[in-house]
Each structure stands twice: as C-alpha cells, then as structure tokens.
Amino acid sequence: MMKTFSNAITDLQLTRYPISSKDTLQAWDAADEYLIEFIAQSAKSWQNPIILNDQWGALSLTLHQKHPTVISDSFLSHQGIIHNAQVNQIASADVSVLTPLSELSESYDLVILKVPKNNSLLIEQLTRLYPYLSPNTTFVSGGMIKHLPPTLIETLEQFIGPTQASLAQKKARLFHTEVNTGSAIKKSALSSYKFTFLNQTLTAYGHANVFARQKLDIGTRLLLQHLPSLALEKAQHIVDLGCGNGVLGVCASIINTDASISFTDESFMAVDSAKRTWQKRFPNRQNVQFIVNDCLQGITTEADEILCNPPFHQQHTVGDQIAWRMFKQAKQKLVTGGALTVIGNRHLNYHMKLKRLFGNCTLIANDRKFVILRATKSL
Template identity: 40%
Template sequence: MKPALTLHDRTLQLARFPLRKNETLQAWDAADEYLINHTHEMALDPQRPILIFNDSFGALSCWFADKAPVTNVSDSFVAQQGCLQNLADNQLPSIDMRSALDDLPANPQLVLLKIPKNYRLLSWQLQQLCHLVPEDCIIIGAAKVKEIHTSTLKLCEKYLGETKTSLAVKKARLVFIKPNKALAQPMPQPVQWDVPEHGFTITNHANVFSGESLDIGGRFLLDHIPQDPSLKHIIDLGCGNGVISLKAAQLNPQAKVTSVDESHMAAASCRANAELNLDTPEQIHAIVNNCLDNMEADSADLVLCNPPFHQQNTITDHIAWQMFCDAKHVLRPNGQLIVIGNRQLGYDDKMKRLFGNVTKIAQNNKFIIYRSSK
C-alpha cells in the first residue's frame, strides 16, 4: 500500500478509513491525480468556495484545503471521517463538511465531481449544481475510463450543460461541463413504493440501495425477524431505507430500535419511513456511523444485519467482519446477531469464529439467514 501522494513537489500522507493493519489499498486513485494535475496551474480566488463531491477519503479536499474555502459534499459518513483524519494528519486547515442533502455555499469558483456509479445520485447532484453555480464556475468530473459511459455524459448534458471529455490518462478520464441555467428544474422528490404484504409505504432518497423497489434480500429477511416481548433494544445495522427497522418495531412495540447506516441519505430515508408508517415514529432512532463505533457495550438484545460487500468501488469483506465484531461488543449476554447474505459469502464461518456458535435460520436459492448468540 502506497501511503504518500506526491505531486508537484508536494507530499500528502493519506490513509483509508477505518484504519486496518496491513492495508493493501491506497486512499486515492488515478482520477484524483488527474484532477490535481489538470488544475495545478489554475488561478484560484482564495475567497470563493471550491466544492468537492464524493471525495473517497479526502485526497482532493486535502490538496485544496489551503488554497481556498473547501466544501466537501458526500453521502458517506465513513468517507468524511477519513477526510477529517487525513486533514489532521497533514496539519491542514479545517474545511466545511456537508451531506448530500444539505444546502451548498453560493458562488463557487470550482466544482470537482468524482462521478458516482449510482446514476440516481449523479442526477441529483447535477440538478443541485444547475441551481447553484454561476456561469463562470469551472466544473470538472472524473472517474475511471470504464465508469464513464455515453449514458453518463448524456445525464451531464441533460441536467447541467454542454459536456466534453478529456483523453484517458492512467485509465482515468475527465469530464468538462459548462453550466446552463436554462436546464434548471425542480429537484426530484424521493421515490415511493408500497410493500403491501407488510402494510408499508417506503420512500427512498437518491443514494439508498435498491432505490425503486424492495430488494430481494430485505424481503426475505422481513419474514424472519423475531417477535419477543423480552427485546428492549434492537439495532438495525446497515439499515438502508429502514424497512427492516419498521418490521422490527412493528413486531416489538416495547423495544426501541436504533437504525445505523453510513449513508446520510439512508438515515434520512429511514426517519421519513418511520414517520410515514409508524404510529410512534420516535420508536426508531436513525443515525449515521461507522458501523457501531462508540456505542455502549452490552446494551442491545438483538442486532439485525444485511452487510455490504463493497466500500466505495472496492469489493471487500472487512466491513462485514467489523459489523460482526461491533455487534458482539454491543450485545448483552445471550443477545443475538441475525445476518442475511448471499450463499457464497460464507458469513457462517466468520460468525462461528467470533461467537463460537452459528445456526442457519432459513435459506432460499440465493440467500441464507444465520443467527449467533453471545
């Protein structure tokens, strides 16, 4: 793993977040380097904001932090924690951190957009920018060549303005967008759909997993959530839009439910769905966090978990392992962890190593649900 980014006689020490022993992945990519190289000789106004969207672990935010007021705009709590840590490690000025749902500072001079794979999020951010940026604002997107498609460029043209691309360098490409205020339109509302078999109406912000229907794994898990009057505190870890939290709350009205996700849009969707579907929405408390960091030990009776198997664009199993370790920490003695995963992911091995026991609750042709007790 290469910990130092060195360009133009300047070196930044950068790490991914959370820190792991024997890390094999670096905290920036070729698209970050391309953006830095392209803007290196650009004359910047030290008073006007620079907006940086979807900065994976803060490489871009760190590079520009001492050049002008920087606003880091991200839906990822984990990415922003990584950015804050890297700013501190390099003794750089503080910057403005905002979620993907927050209002943005006016009159930016430069927008750097790491293009997300999720087109719903990209469309949202392009429309947000179309309302905000002045005509003299320079807007540059960037991604790996394989992630910039004709459909990507068409979205940029549709929602923000005339779009051109650069040549590829180190398998990365830049996208140059000239803002056109005439394209501005009302911001899209969250998508809604019904889950009639459970009596729910679900609303989803742009960057929430399975944005237009209930995902098949979540649908399977809904039928296997315990109903037990002894449960006082339930955690939905990786809650997404909160549908699992809703069912847990519905089945266990005596319990408080803490819904945790690293996505600001997921937590906001979960809160909206509690208001929409529960007579007592305050039963659900939705928060953003890196798994269960800083949560009280021995404080929960049940953790429900549908782990992701990627971080940013990287496939990995370390998040699932962290989720299981954190669950063991917060569970009371005899508390239970219930996990759903694709059959090939082998979560039962991890759970047995950690808890000493694992039981298969249910399975179908794609998913298995496991339970371990502390």
C-alpha cells in the same frame, strides 16, 4: 496504512478510513491525480470551489488553501478527511465538509466532481448544485474509466450543459462541462414504495444513494417472511445495523412495540430515509434513535437483537471487510444471549465468519441466492 500522495500541487500523507494496518490500498487514484493536474495547469484563480465525493481528502486537502466545500454521503469519508487534515496539520476551518442533504447557500466558480458509482446520486447532486452555478463556473468531472457510467456525458449535458471528454491518462478520464443556463430538469430525489408486512401496508422512503430505494430487495423480502419467528417480542433493544431505508427496524417494531429501536448507517441519506420510513408508520413513538456512524459506534446501550443486511462493497472496493467489522462490533454490543440475524448472498459464506466469531451459527432459511443466518452471543 499511511502513504505519501505526491501530486502536481503538494505532498500529503493520506490513509483510508477506518484505519487498518491490513489495508494496503492507497487513499487516492489516478483520477484524483488527473483532476489535480488540471487544476495546477489552469491559469484561472478560483475563489469558491466545491468538491463532490472526495473519499479520503486527496482533492480537498490538496486544495485546502482555497477553502473548498466538500459534499459526501459517507460518514467514513467525513472522518477520513478530518483525520488526514490533522495528520497534515491542516486547520479544520480550511475545508467545509457537508452531506448531500445540506442546504447550499452560495455560488461556486469551480466544481470538481468525482463521478459516483450510483447514477441516481449523480443526478441528485447535479440537480441540487445547478442553481448555484453560473456560465463562468469551471465544471470538471473525473473517474476511473472502468467505473464510469456509460451515460455520463448524456447525464452531464442534460443537467448542466455541453460536455467534452479528455484523453485517457493512467486509465482515468476527465470531462469538461459548460454550464448552460436553463438546462436543469427538476427531478424528485426521494423515492417511495409500498409493501406488506403482517397484513399491514407500509411505505418505505429512499434518497438517491440508498440501496433498494425503489422496491423491496429480494434478500430483505426473504428475511421479512421469517422475522416473526425470531422471538423479537422478548427484546428490549433492537438495532437495525446498516439500516438503509429502515425496513427491517420498522417491521421489528411492529412485532415488538415496546422495544427501543436504533437505526444506524454510515450513509447520511440512508439514516434520513430510515427516519422517514419510521415516522410514516410510527409518527408518535419516542423510543427510537437514528445514528450516522461507523457500524455500531455511537450505540451506547447493549442490544438484545441486531438485524443486519451487510453491504459487500464500499464505493468501488469489493470485499467482506465491512461485514466482518459489523459482525465483530455486533458481538461486542450484544447482551449475553442476544442474537445477530444476517441476510446475505450464499457465495459470501457468512456462516463461516459467524461461527468463527460467535462459536455458533444457525441457518434460519434460504433460497437459491440468499441465506438467513443467526448467531447467539454466549457466556
């Protein structure tokens, strides 16, 4: 829903993305307002700002006249910024939107960091950014107090320099960091671990913002135990929806070596991780595609099997709206007789949503915490 964002610099019309008439949440928070207030009150005139984790454009579009660079791992955030720029008649060239995996090539005199939920992503972003900073760089971070990691100041001081916290304002807080030459500590951002499937030892890779980047999560482990029983051998096209590091799709490909496989996620880091996991096991197979998009948008062919371990939060917003969108798109993309297999926490009651949508839902397996559900698309 489009709402007016009036701040210390300008007024913008902003909406969250994907656009939904049922979404009543605003596309900014008090931390965005606090950061913009700091910029507006400063006597400095920056020439080359960079903004990290601007979710829908509240920061970057407010500062568009300074031609900021924006770093975000979310495809939806990229699309939200582009859409909101068009609504506000801001030229696309005014804001450069990159992924966390993009190479940086110039120095920045202003860093605005919207503190991410994931501390591993925070460290990854700081270590990548540090070589492009100088002691004259203004470095300001912000976030809602309830979402800030307890080790934030320690992390900023370890990787950038001395840090001071501001007073709280509307339950938000800013952090001002001095860039300390020589303070950066090199750290490997890409994790890997080994696991076994059908007597094969496999390697999974995970970038900093990927779920279960250091070990196999227990929900996926449960699904892998029952994956051979799903008759995947008959499928011509299998999709790993919300693929993360790609474990489900790679294991499905071991069962059915002839099927084409699609990995899709809205995280750039996730899709790159899935690609690395795939290439480690199948360095020469060609029947695969890796797509960064919103759920199944971008998948052009129908699927026989869709495997899904849906997230139940988007940044700090918790709910089942992402899973519901995944399920609806899965039904549209499946062939008649095709099936969606879902792993989820018991308390999320996915079986009710699947039965409502598909008209059927079978319990494949369960344990104390998780259920594996399968819904088939009928005529």
